[in-house]
Amino acid sequence: MHYSHDGGSTWTQVDLPIGSEQWGATVEWSSDGQFAYTAAVDGCGEGCRIFFYRSDDDGVTWTGLETETPGDPRRLIEYGTSGDGYLHVDQYATSPHRGNIYLMYSHWQGVMHLARSKDFGDKWLDKSFSSAPLGSRGDVTTDRTGNVYCVWPGTDAQVYVPKSTNGGASFGEAVVAGSRNVIGGFLIPAEPIDGVPYYIFADTDTSNGPYADSVYLVWPDSTGPESPVPAENHGRIQVAYSRDGGTTWSVTTPHETSDYLTVDRWQPFIAVGANGVVHVIFYDTRRSGDRMSVDLFYSYSTDGAESWSVPQRVTSEMSPYIDGRGKFGAYSGLDIVMDDLVAIFTDNRNEEGGTGDSVDVYVAGITPGGTSTGAGRIPGSQGVAGSPLTLARLETGELRLDWSPVCGAGNDYAVYQGTIGLFDEKSLVQCSTGDATTTTLAPSAGSIFYLVVPTSDGSAEGSYGRTSDGSERSPSQAACSPQIIGTCP
Numbered sequence: 001m002h003y004s005h006d007g008g009s010t011w012t013q014v015d016l017p018i019g020s021e022q023w024g025a026t027v028e029w030s031s032d033g034q035f036a037y038t039a040a041v042d043g044c045g046e047g048c049r050i051f052f053y054r055s056d057d058d059g060v061t062w063t064g065l066e067t068e069t070p071g072d073p074r075r076l077i078e079y080g081t082s083g084d085g086y087l088h089v090d091q092y093a094t095s096p097h098r099g100n101i102y103l104m105y106s107h108w109q110g111v112m113h114l115a116r117s118k119d120f121g122d123k124w125l126d127k128s129f130s131s132a133p134l135g136s137r138g139d140v141t142t143d144r145t146g147n148v149y150c151v152w153p154g155t156d157a158q159v160y161v162p163k164s165t166n167g168g169a170s171f172g173e174a175v176v177a178g179s180r181n182v183i184g185g186f187l188i189p190a191e192p193i194d195g196v197p198y199y200i201f202a203d204t205d206t207s208n209g210p211y212a213d214s215v216y217l218v219w220p221d222s223t224g225p226e227s228p229v230p231a232e233n234h235g236r237i238q239v240a241y242s243r244d245g246g247t248t249w250s251v252t253t254p255h256e257t258s259d260y261l262t263v264d265r266w267q268p269f270i271a272v273g274a275n276g277v278v279h280v281i282f283y284d285t286r287r288s289g290d291r292m293s294v295d296l297f298y299s300y301s302t303d304g305a306e307s308w309s310v311p312q313r314v315t316s317e318m319s320p321y322i323d324g325r326g327k328f329g330a331y332s333g334l335d336i337v338m339d340d341l342v343a344i345f346t347d348n349r350n351e352e353g354g355t356g357d358s359v360d361v362y363v364a365g366i367t368p369g370g371t372s373t374g375a376g377r378i379p380g381s382q383g384v385a386g387s388p389l390t391l392a393r394l395e396t397g398e399l400r401l402d403w404s405p406v407c408g409a410g411n412d413y414a415v416y417q418g419t420i421g422l423f424d425e426k427s428l429v430q431c432s433t434g435d436a437t438t439t440t441l442a443p444s445a446g447s448i449f450y451l452v453v454p455t456s457d458g459s460a461e462g463s464y465g466r467t468s469d470g471s472e473r474s475p476s477q478a479a480c481s482p483q484i485i486g487t488c489p
Helices: none
Strands: 022-029 036-042 048-055 074-081 086-089 101-106 112-117 125-128 139-142 148-153 158-161 175-179 201-204 215-222 235-242 250-252 265-272 278-284 295-301 333-337 340-347 360-366 390-393 399-402 412-419 427-430 438-441 448-456
Touching: 022 086, 036 086, 048 101, 074 101, 074 112, 086 139, 101 139, 101 148, 112 148, 148 201, 148 215, 158 215, 175 215, 175 235, 201 265, 215 265, 215 278, 235 265, 235 278, 265 340, 278 333, 278 340, 295 340, 399 448, 412 438
Parallel strands: 139 201, 265 333
Antiparallel strands: 022 036, 036 048, 048 074, 086 101, 101 112, 112 125, 139 148, 148 158, 158 175, 201 215, 215 235, 235 250, 265 278, 278 295, 333 340, 340 360, 390 399, 399 438, 412 427, 412 448
């Protein structure tokens, strides 16, 4: 394990306790930031096992569970697993299942499982999808109301998604979200031995924007039926989205399609920002004539994955072909917190200028795209500099509100009011102040609060500010415009 306490500038390596030969690690944070979690596959001599660990000190040590079981720093999730497990924590502030830990994995016979913990990883319950189609290498995500979506690639080339409305205790019938041209991995020039890993990854829009609660999946696929000759296969990326809680799905491609016969793309990952923008990374061979060397590319969508930006190259140098089995790894990673979009991936550039293999794990910061369409926050919110919103009573008896300009994008303001103590209920006062940072209102009876919300060109509202726990306030049910929160402090 590696941890950084300075924003990623420097890293310290530590070992997980007890373990032998471990691989397939996955990491998450508790919803309150108190604990870091990881799970890893441990040894496969007598059957693979998945163990879960907790860190109570931001990754310095991984023995946190010894507080419940002295001498035992880990929990056995499964014996006889066939592959990796993926962790997800329900982070949404008002979810009835906030803090639940979910771990999606597959048994060696191809039966998918979901393990879940409600007590910071001490005790675990397990759900077997024994009556659902077989598969492997799945993922799990949750929406704002705590609905749980499991996803996996089936052994029949379909992509399956069952949904739980009770925190993972039970699931409805698995829905087909899409299909693949191949059942498993497929050979390409850059992956001629083990082939392209066929992992699927998921994330959910937990913003208050127009695509809130949309569920997104990303996976690699061949552009046609699989050939045993690597040069005859071509890789592409597919993104599926659902707007109705996983009932129906649409599939789009986050990159060009006219170059299918000359470019391979694989090993994607997906992350959805707090403003609802969808971000995807993937390997891309467009700068390699023989399709054996790669760059990391990035694309984003501001309309819920219906259309995509022109992909941009993230890496400054092309990674040469890696000789051997599985040397590009099985997956990359992507995460976004506020304005920080960070990718992690395997790279074979030789930092000293030689020609030999120099396989390393790289991290790259990416400037998030698609943030200019949403307004930010006015001062008074956490972390936003400037004079906060003030209220004064004029000699005429009217009220005057004054505030500082919005941070980030935004050029106008909407005003709402509500009753103190009922902060989730907000009624509309006016949709525009004519770009002014002041307005005059007739007072209302009762104990009233006022809220000023920035807007961007009158087409989208920004942030309503944050509650005391740091989560975004919900927009008004009578909002002037859909909410798209731009990036700024």
